[in-house]
Amino acid sequence: xxxxxxxxxxxxxxxxxxxxxxxxxxxxxxxxxxxxxxxxxxxxxxxxxxxxxxxxxxxxxxxxxxxxxxxxxxxxxxxxxxxxxxxxxxxxxxxxxxxxxxxxxxxxxxxxxxxxxxxxxxxxxxxxxxxxxxxxxxxxxxxxxxxxxxxxxxxxxxxxxxxxxxxxxxxxxxxxxxx
Numbered sequence: 001x002x003x004x005x006x007x008x009x010x011x012x013x014x015x016x017x018x019x020x021x022x023x024x025x026x027x028x029x030x031x032x033x034x035x036x037x038x039x040x041x042x043x044x045x046x047x048x049x050x051x052x053x054x055x056x057x058x059x060x061x062x063x064x065x066x067x068x069x070x071x072x073x074x075x076x077x078x079x080x081x082x083x084x085x086x087x088x089x090x091x092x093x094x095x096x097x098x099x100x101x102x103x104x105x106x107x108x109x110x111x112x113x114x115x116x117x118x119x120x121x122x123x124x125x126x127x128x129x130x131x132x133x134x135x136x137x138x139x140x141x142x143x144x145x146x147x148x149x150x151x152x153x154x155x156x157x158x159x160x161x162x163x164x165x166x167x168x169x170x171x172x173x174x175x176x177x178x179x
Contacts, residue, residue, distance in 0.1 A: 010154040013079060013162075017041050020156070040156050047083060047159065051166050054085035057173045060110035060137065061088060065127040067099045077116075080151065084166040085173075086112070106135060112172045113137040114165070116148035140175065144168045 006026055010016050017037045024033020061077055063069045071077045072093035081088050089108035090098060113135070115126040126145070129138045137143060146168075150161035 008154075011076075013044055013083075013158070014041070016154055016156060016158070019154075036156060040159065043159050047163055047166060051083060051085045051170070054170065055173060055177070056085055056087040057112060057169065057176065058089050058108070058110045058136075059086040059112040059114055059169070060090070060105055060108065062113060062115045062127055063097060065125060068102065068105070068127055069097060069099050072096050072098055076152065076154070080162050080165060081114075083162065084169045086114075086169050102132065106132065109135060110137050111140070111142060111176055112169060113143045114146065115143055116146045116151055118148045120149055140179075142172045142175065144172070 004026065006023065008019055008023075010019050017040055020033050020037045020040065021030070024030045024036075059081060061071045061081065063071055063077070070088075070090045070093070071081075072088065072090050072095065074096035078088060078091070078096075089105075089110050090100060093100075113129055115129075117126055129135070129143060133139050144165065146161050146165045150157055151165065
């Protein structure tokens, strides 16, 4: 039918830059794509540098609430945690997107719970952490709710939500350093 098909599967944040250049070339907008790519790469580097040497803080990333699922090495959100200086309590799980039990989370005692929710989701449900005040993050009200619609999409605007996530993790980090 004469359609050009482009396959896109970025695995890292820097892959977004390569994709932008590729799409710029395909659409005849290479000059603009280069400008967007340069701005994206510079901003990513600035965010990375800002949080590179921060003290690690233990986090649990709630990918989904039913069944309770998280992320580990090799997952897209793990890239965000690494940049923000967050230590994923399930980093070394068997697969990149494991299901976990509340007992496992209790044992890990995260200092922060990250609960991305979709702004467009009509039923904005997440796990009901208030039932578990023995978890450090719950007891200290350190539950972060980034916008999943932005954070989980491999587009240039991911940096907006990544920056917000890192800032919120930094606020929690400062809280724990004071207490």
